[in-house]
Amino acid sequence: MFKKLILSVFAIFALAIMVRAQQRPNILIIVSDDHAYQSIGAYGSPYHGTPNIDKLASQGATYTNAFVTNSLCGPSRACLLTSKYSNINGFKDNFSRFDPSQPTFASYLTKAGYQTAWIGKWHLESLPQHFSYFKILPGQGYYYNPDFIDMHNDTARIPGYCTDVITNITLNWLKDRDTSKPFCLVVGEKATHRSWIPDTADFGAFDSVVFKQPTDLFDDYKNRYAGKVNNMNIANTMRLGYDLKMEADTGFGNDNYVRFTPSQQKYFDKYYDSVYTDFKPRHLTGKALTDWKYQRFMHDYYATALDLDRNVGRIVDFIDKNGLGKNTIVIYTSDQGLYLGEHGWFDKRYMYEESFKTPFIVRYPKLIKPNTRDSTMVMLLDVAPTFMQLAGLSVPKDMQGKSLIPVFKGDGKNFRNEVFYHYYEYPNEHNALPHFGIRTERYVLIRYYKPDQAWKDKLVNKGSLIIDTYNPKDYWELYDLKTDPNEVNNIYEANKNSSLVKGLKEDLNDLIKKYKQTDAAKILKDQPVN
Known part of the structure; x- marks a missing residue:
């Protein structure tokens, strides 16, 4: 009888712990x-x-x-x-x-x-x-x-x-x-x-969208020294190769490019080569290049x-x-x-x-x-x-x-x-x-x-x-x-x-x-x- 009582107490105790665990989110x-x-x-x-x-x-x-x-x-x-x-x-x-x-x-x-x-x-x-x-x-x-x-x-x-x-x-x-x-x-x-x-399934998913430029895309950083001297702007710092995948097998970075399977590389090359083919003959400069980037x-x-x-x-x-x-x-x-x-x-x-x-x-x-x-x-x-x-x-x-x-x-x-x-x-x-x-x-x-x-x-x-x-x-x-x-x-x-x-x-x-x-x-x- 005493043994059954002890087992019952332990069972109740274990059940209480489990209920408490389930209540905690x-x-x-x-x-x-x-x-x-x-x-x-x-x-x-x-x-x-x-x-x-x-x-x-x-x-x-x-x-x-x-x-x-x-x-x-x-x-x-x-x-x-x-x-x-x-x-x-x-x-x-x-x-x-x-x-x-x-x-x-x-x-x-x-x-x-x-x-x-x-x-x-x-x-x-x-x-x-x-x-x-x-x-x-x-x-x-x-x-x-x-x-x-x-x-x-x-x-x-x-x-x-x-x-x-x-x-x-x-x-x-x-x-x-x-x-x-x-x-x-x-x-x-x-x-x-x-x-x-992007994933290969998403290449070009937003290419039909013309994104609205921020009003300060061409900020002049007046009275802001930190803004003038930094090196993180789209116009001068964003890289056509590494960031935007133009000439992908060289500028994009070999450590990324060599990881593709043949199938992934095929999709990647087809998409970004087409973008580059469209971009290269434009010879964009200045604000036009910044907007394209x-x-x-x-x-x-x-x-x-x-x-x-x-x-x-x-x-x-x-x-x-x-x-x-x-x-x-x-x-x-x-x-x-x-x-x-x-x-x-x-x-x-x-x-x-x-x-x-x-x-x-x-x-x-x-x-x-x-x-x-x-x-x-x-x-x-x-x-x-x-x-x-x-x-x-x-x-x-x-x-x-x-x-x-x-x-x-x-x-x-x-x-x-x-x-x-x-x-x-x-x-x-x-x-x-x-x-x-x-x-x-x-x-x-x-x-x-x-x-x-x-x-x-x-x-x-x-x-x-x-x-x-x-x-x-x-x-x-x-x-x-x-x-x-x-x-x-x-x-x-x-x-x-x-x-x-x-x-x-x-x-x-x-x-x-x-x-x-x-x-x-x-x-x-x-x-x-x-």
Whole structure:
């Protein structure tokens, strides 16, 4: 009798654990690369390139003021994992290496009984730790027939188009997981990173579209030194070969070209040779050439996003068809935004809206009503604390973000009144100057600065770069988003002694202290600029 009682107690206890596990929500976050929010239908794009992402948005919430802490692929992912700014998690730039042994949301969730996985692009110069499973691209990875590193540190090439392959691995993991446990799954996409190579099925998908030029495609960068000296503009920096695949077998890059199967190469050559045949006899120059490059860039970029969108649909459909939709939070986001010709650019890095902001779409039926559109200021910094609270765990005190649960419930009115940003990488291919700053609902205040002497050593070590082309300097920029949403009119000089600037600088200093930005504090002290 006593033995039966003990067995019954154990059975009840085991059942209680299983019920609790089933009550805790599953977590799915899809993190694309360089996916500009302005290219997504839910954010206003008129080109019908993201039907599945738009459908997800209609089922949940679209956050129109979602920000990153550092608009660069690796640093943004490190922040997502740790809920700590780059100066704290140690991954400031693409010269860095992420320490995977430090606490992340994965370390806490795995310990709490979640099955955790990271599949796809990682790009943190290390191998994941704390995850139950991972299968990642080495470095940036390749669009065609990509290599993957598994948990045994073995590397193998998998045939197919990268976005499709990532989804296949993802669905297999979901099918084979331990269904008695909740899961936390991160799907890291390579798309839509440079150099924007579509799947063969999507070659030419947008060639009939004439994309509307941004009003500042031919920006003159008046009163904006950083804009003048950078090297990321479509007119002068975007390469006809590497970026736009003209003369593909030479200019496009041998490391990409040799990965094609004969069939893939046939499709690739047929399409891009026809584009080149049309382009070459035109002998375009000046603004006409810039406009042609802009259109080609957009055609390839949107076509690359098509397969990304299809695969978002494949993953979400699996969740729904397997009865997981009601108890799974689904997040679609990107590691940052991207300039699609705004300011004449095609990269990211800067604190201006198009790369500082990122898409952030969340479906969670338990808390979020369909077709919600929310302008609350949120950050990728907030993802890890949110996962902690969803799992019924306490948010660690050293996480610098805030749980988004109140925002999901519609209580985000005073969630955040300003955001802080810090971009470090210098030197870099694009000569984007290091800077930090504050953005409020209406104003953006940015401080550009000279990095410490270590940047010269990095520059020399890169070999191919010429020191004389790099001339960082200290100065401020100020923008009024209400009157100047495109951020082309730097009004700092006219307002530098105003109460507005004084107040913004006080708020900036408060955020510097809050986020333990000792390097930014030192710059303000040692390199004062009126």
